Amino acid sequence: MDLDIILEADLTPEQIQELSLLAEKYGFRGIWAQNYARARDAFMTMVPAALATKKIRIGVVIVSPYEMHPTKIANAVLTLNEYSDGRAMVVVGAGGEWPMVINVDYGKRITGTREALEIIKGSIGDHTLNYEGEVYHARGFASSWHHDTPPLIYDGASGPKMIKMAAGVADGIMMSDMQPEMMGERMQLIRASLAENDRTTDNFLISNFIAWHIKKDKKVSLEESRRELIIRGWLERDWLEPYVKPEEVDAILANKWPFLKAFRERHGNIEGVAKHVVDALAEGLSLAGDETDIDRHVERLQKFSELGFTEIALRIHDDPADSIRMIGDKVLPALQ
Structure with missing residues (x-):
């Protein structure tokens, strides 16, 4: 099971670049910027990191089609993908902060998110996309300028209906704050939904956003x-x-x-x-405590691997470089 890092939204592009290089040095799979309304544009803040790094994946989480039309999400993630030579990724979902800020009417959330994913995925290639859905439409959209390995398109899904939908459309899902004891029925649903779409967990990414708070000082x-x-x-x-x-x-x-x-x-x-x-x-x-608590938290993370998760995205907060070093030194080796 791989580990990703999710950064605080208040970091500058220069800080993100530095932290991305540090995470790449340790061998993390990916690094994510959070898409908050009260912060810099998440796609743009990742550009310096995309240009400076060579291996680590570069992502934005979470982008709602209710804040940004799916063709614009496609355009943004494909541009980031070009900057990173095919290492970009994005989590698309009906939630997030932006829809609340702009007071948008969600309408058909499952349908709208499915159509957004279909448009984003369907826009990749040399063809021209025309799409007529219940919620979203696209006419004459093309991305023939894009020639890199396609970006990874996740759905932000924790509820049963969204998980079931994502299994037929997305490259994977990222859940939020789920714990092993909450996953029994959900993992069964993921596997059953994939089977209904002639897919398996061999070609479907299963991630989970988990808060990391461990410090040298437990208080x-x-x-x-x-x-x-x-x-x-x-x-x-x-x-x-x-x-x-x-x-x-x-x-x-x-x-x-x-x-x-x-x-x-x-x-x-x-x-x-x-x-x-x-x-x-x-x-x-x-995941909280001091360094004496790391082993028991590693055991918790290993349970996700046993359940079938392909990666875990650890959301770090204050003192991000210290957190990356601690995770890289004491957690990452135990999970690989």
Whole structure:
């Protein structure tokens, strides 16, 4: 199983280039920029890294067709692919931050995402693409200027309907904050959906976005992990039930504001939520602690490999170079 790195969205193109070269030196499969509305353009920030590196894959996660027409996503990822000599990748999904910022009407999310993937995949080659869908249309679109190995096109899929759809269209899926104990039925669904489309896991990439918070100082690590809890699956029911009691799940679903407040104010104090609840979620939904905790977290990552994941994308936060070195020295060798 391979490892990727997902970077914080506030990094400059120069910082991303430097971190990409460091990750490439260690042998990570890929490095991703996050597509946030309150940050630089994710595709453009990856260009210096694409030009400077030679082997590591260069990606953007997550891009919604509700913020950017599928032909424009195709144009952007194919351009990045040209800069990187065929190493680009993108995660397409109906979620992300941008649709909320521009207050777009999602409409038919599964249909729209499927059509977006079909347009992006269908636009690669020497032909002219004409597409008439329920949600999206394309007329006379061509990318005949592109001659590199095609980029990898993932669907951002954690729910059953999106997973089932992606199995017939995408090169792979990237789930978000899933843990081994949440994967039993989902892996069965992936395999069954692939079989329905005459595909197997041999030619389908299965990835998962997981938060990495391990530091030399455990206190700093736990503070960071608590601070970021609101974005762990946006704390929906499926991400809560494995770790806290039913009445605690209901209380969080009724009021996520303390988690959002901590995230916005950049601290780990989740006001009004019991410490044991916060600790259980931080432990269950992220990789946190100090270097003495690495071995047990490696065991958790190995469970993903046993389940059939082809790669894991570790989302690093503060002090990214230190995190890349720690993962490269102590985790990557154990998984390869």
